[in-house]
Amino acid sequence: MxxxxxxxxxxxxxxxxxxxxxxxxxxxxxxxxxxxxxxxxxxxxxxxxxxxxxxxxxxxxxxxxxxxxxxxxxxxxxxxxxxxxxxxxxxxxxxxxxxxxxxxxxxxxxxxxxxxxxxxxKATYVPNFEVIKKALPKLGRIRKVYFSYCQYSSRYQKYLNGENPNTFNPAFSNGSLMDIGVYPLSSAIALFGEPNSMTAQGSLLDSGVDAHGTLVLHYADFDVTIAHSKVSDGFIPSEIQGEQGTLLVDFISECHGVKLCRRDEPAVELTVEQDENAMRYEAEEFARLLNSGTVNHEGLVRSQIVSAITTQARAILGVRYPADEL
Missing domain, CATH: 3.40.50.720 (NAD(P)-binding Rossmann-like Domain)
Known part of the structure; x- marks a missing residue:
């Protein structure tokens, strides 16, 4: 225990x-x-x-x-x-x-x-994320990937009212990319590895953090486009497009649903049942690592790649935190 x-x-x-x-x-x-x-x-x-x-x-x-x-x-x-x-x-x-x-x-x-x-x-440990990984070969050569996670912050109105909530305060290392964008970004790295290069765009609030933005990860023969926002709601599914078919993913941060659409074939629902509390699976993985004494694990590699990208993206956007000056 x-x-x-x-x-x-x-x-x-x-x-x-x-x-x-x-x-x-x-x-x-x-x-x-x-x-x-x-x-x-x-x-x-x-x-x-x-x-x-x-x-x-x-x-x-x-x-x-x-x-x-x-x-x-x-x-x-x-x-x-x-x-x-x-x-x-x-x-x-x-x-x-x-x-x-x-x-x-x-x-x-x-x-x-x-x-x-x-x-x-949590996004990379839920059962339906495994479904996505196993289904990738059915798509043929990957050509386009679109991941979207846009969610209007419950604290945005406070910010508009002139208050200074933590979620829009650079002193707390916040903003759309760090709070929202890291979910689809981590999923992309878990699926496709480290990109050859990246580009970033975004819109900054007067407080100095990003309200929303777009990351593009460039791989050898395809790109991953990531849309993220804390000032608007998004409802479209994410997509992984290959030459033989496309995967549709509902709510990329928890992978609520996965559907395979192969050319000239009926769409196939691949979704498996998940615990309503998606954090269960990250807790299970952490326990597995502790019980096996595994200090060096895949998650650490992914965390470093993701952090390197968000650090570079923030530099492009001009988002600076007090922690960056230490």
Whole structure:
């Protein structure tokens, strides 16, 4: 049984805890918040759980084996370092860190300390993502790929009202690419590997973060076009087009549906049943890595490629974070 501590007391933490407990491989043993009162209020529904308002105390306690980090993006890397240095395994919400320098430092530190470092990128671990990978040969030579994830932020109106919510504040390493675009980007890297080159476009808000944008990953004989937005809703499926057929993917961040359309053949539904809470599968993979002692894993390679691309794309767009100056 993996003894789990969590950082963050928001809805996504609740959802991950539910997912982890549903696997039967975790026990929630500790909760951290900036105030002890908030930690206790959050933890009360989970029974006997220790509460902390000190990161160092949580990192050095013997009641946890691993920690789940769901704090603002800018805190992911510095908090992960505290726990890795204490010999604890880390599963951190996407993005793993603010930039490629931070990601590489975390990977090197985790390797040195021989602990598992894992980015919670649910899109690449759900069962229907495996369906996509297995179906690719049926498409023939890949020619065009279109991935779209556009979702109007629930906090955008606050921004328009003159407030400064974290999700549109560069101090917290946010913006459309880092919060939304990383999902289809990670899926593309998991399917096709590192591109030969990339181009990026986007529209910036006055706060300095990107509201929406487009990435194009250039491979030898095809491109992957990625549309992302936090200021508009998108409903079109994503597509992988080959010379013999096309795959349609509903909601690329969780792969709710997969349909194969081969030329001159009836469309075939390939969708398999998934848990309603897609975070279950990332929790299972993290547990597998811990139980097998696998420190160097495929996910780390993918996280570094993704972070290198987002760092380069932000440089093109002119999106700078305080973390970039460190």
């Amino acid at each position: 993996i003894r789990l501590g969590v950082i963050g007391t928001n809805w996504i933490t609740d959802r991950f805890i539910s997912a982890a407990l549903s696997t039967g491989q975790y026990q929630l043993t500790a909760v951290y918040s900036r105030t002890l009162e908030t930690a206790k209020e959050f933890a009360c529904k989970y029974g006997q759980v220790e509460c902390y308002d000190s990161l160092d105390d949580l990192a050095n306690t013997d009641v946890i084996d691993a920690v789940y980090i769901a704090s603002p993006n800018s805190l992911h890397a510095p908090q992960a370092k505290v726990f890795i240095n204490a010999g604890k395994h880390v599963i951190g919400e996407k993005p793993m860190a603010s930039n490629i320098t931070e990601v590489q430092e975390l990977v090197e530190l985790a390797t040195d300390k021989q602990v598992v470092l894992f980015e919670a990128m």
